[in-house]
Amino acid sequence: MGATDAGRCDADGVACMSAHELDARRMLCPMPVIKAQNEVKTLEKGDTLAVICTDPGALHDIPAWARINGHQVIETEQVDDELIITILVGE
Amino acid sequence: MAIKKHKAIALISGGLDSLLAVRVLQEQGIEVEGINFYTGFCVEGHTHAIRNKDKDKEKRNNALWSAEQLGIKLHIVDIIEEYKDVLLNPKHGYGQNINPCLDCKTFMVSKAVEWIHENRKDGFDFIITGEVMGQRPMSQRKEVMPIVAEESGADDLLLRPLCAKNLAPTKPEREGWVDRERLFGFSGRSRKPQMALAAEYGFEDYASPAGGCCFLTDKSYSDKLVDLWDSRGSREYELDDIMLLKVGRHIRPKPEFKLIVSRDAGEGQFLTGYRNQYTTIESVSHNGPLVLVDGKMEAADMPLAAAIVARYGQGREAEKVEIAITSPKAEPSNIWVQPMRVDAMPMEWHV
Numbered sequence: 001m002g003a004t005d006a007g008r009c010d011a012d013g014v015a016c017m018s019a020h021e022l023d024a025r026r027m028l029c030p031m032p033v034i035k036a037q038n039e040v041k042t043l044e045k046g047d048t049l050a051v052i053c054t055d056p057g058a059l060h061d062i063p064a065w066a067r068i069n070g071h072q073v074i075e076t077e078q079v080d081d082e083l084i085i086t087i088l089v090g091e
Numbered sequence: 092m093a094i095k096k097h098k099a100i101a102l103i104s105g106g107l108d109s110l111l112a113v114r115v116l117q118e119q120g121i122e123v124e125g126i127n128f129y130t131g132f133c134v135e136g137h138t139h140a141i142r143n144k145d146k147d148k149e150k151r152n153n154a155l156w157s158a159e160q161l162g163i164k165l166h167i168v169d170i171i172e173e174y175k176d177v178l179l180n181p182k183h184g185y186g187q188n189i190n191p192c193l194d195c196k197t198f199m200v201s202k203a204v205e206w207i208h209e210n211r212k213d214g215f216d217f218i219i220t221g222e223v224m225g226q227r228p229m230s231q232r233k234e235v236m237p238i239v240a241e242e243s244g245a246d247d248l249l250l251r252p253l254c255a256k257n258l259a260p261t262k263p264e265r266e267g268w269v270d271r272e273r274l275f276g277f278s279g280r281s282r283k284p285q286m287a288l289a290a291e292y293g294f295e296d297y298a299s300p301a302g303g304c305c306f307l308t309d310k311s312y313s314d315k316l317v318d319l320w321d322s323r324g325s326r327e328y329e330l331d332d333i334m335l336l337k338v339g340r341h342i343r344p345k346p347e348f349k350l351i352v353s354r355d356a357g358e359g360q361f362l363t364g365y366r367n368q369y370t371t372i373e374s375v376s377h378n379g380p381l382v383l384v385d386g387k388m389e390a391a392d393m394p395l396a397a398a399i400v401a402r403y404g405q406g407r408e409a410e411k412v413e414i415a416i417t418s419p420k421a422e423p424s425n426i427w428v429q430p431m432r433v434d435a436m437p438m439e440w441h442v
Contacts, residue, residue, distance in 0.1 A: 026364045028334065034169050060152070064155040068158045068159050
């Protein structure tokens with residue numbers, strides 16, 4: 001878990017947003033949601049968090065959690081048995 | 092002068108009652124957010140994710156689903172570690188199985204109290220639950236409802252909108268934050284009043300009204316947990332232990348170890364994730380289940396364990412089956428065994 005070097009900046013280069021990753025492999029729901037929730041609390045609006053998980057339940061639960069808490073899932077990718085769900089942090 | 096809008100935190104289980112309790116207060120203009128506590132024993136999600144037979148069911152977490160229906164935020168709190176003390180040392184004892192329902196409810200309300208204090212800036216005024224008097228034999232009897240309020244530290248800031256009229260007025264009612272007349276006086280085990288209210292509010296697809304949300308109320312699960320404690324001589328447990336109790340057939344041929352036999356490909360896939368922690372046994376010559384060994388299996392026990400594993404594979408009628416035993420700490424070994432006959436396996440081995 002932690003920031004990657006794939007940060008993004010505004011046009012004026014002031015407000016930098018960072019991309020983060022969370023390893024939730026082998027965790028069963030709702031643990032991936034809880035881990036994502038706790039990680040998002042430490043991030044800023046506009047940051048992204050890519051949650052890597054293996055429980056297909058996360059495909060439903062993480063987007064549901066994001067919707068009700070003001071965040072947005074911007075990408076969902078499946079690589080073999082792993083799911084990568086990327087959240088854009090909202091308010 | 093603007094009238095202060097009051098705010099409540101609601102314990103959301105994902106069932107119908109908490110869904111209704113929130114909506115009752117929303118109808119009165121109260122702002123509500125939800126909180127859901129994860130003990131590790133919650134039914135939500137896990138078995139849907141693991142077993143093939145449940146693949147057709149929508150894999151949803153009902154607490155999240157409820158929050159979305161209600162348009163409220165939901166905070167999910169991991170209480171796995173703290174909950175151990177509730178389960179192992181319940182002040183008020185257990186229910187029919189090893190469900191410490193009264194202590195559990197009290198603990199969760201106390202955690203909500205704690206959460207309100209930790210999030211003071213968000214201005215929560217009181218706590219609500221979906222409890223209905225007399226609905227559950229242990230934690231929702233009239234005489235114990237004040238105990239939950241008192242021992243949790245919530246006192247008169249704990250409001251139960253569905254049965255409030257059967258209880259003394261709480262502070263939110265006395266202060267006029269909520270209108271007591273527009274709360275309810277449900278009691279007893281019948282679900283009809285709740286179902287009628289759900290229909291009135293337009294809720295249709297709610298979680299099964301009869302369903303509990305805790306594995307500890309399930310006899311089979313409780314038996315497996317007690318067996319685990321007995322075999323170890325200790326009641327300590329980790330999250331992986333309680334997860335594995337939800338998966339597979341559990342067969343204990345000797346006091347020192349048991350076999351966890353996957354029942355379908357979904358469970359096999361799930362158990363595969365434990366290969367680096369547990370010894371595994373599987374058939375090589377025929378298709379068969381992946382089996383985890385929990386406990387201490389001696390080399391002399393391997394033929395017995397292998398014969399049991401062979402009995403659950405497609406080679407059960409074969410004269411001999413080749414079985415691979417793989418330990419995280421030792422070289423894998425293959426042995427040929429005669430599958431155990433179905434009638435040769437004592438019933439008491441099934442946990």
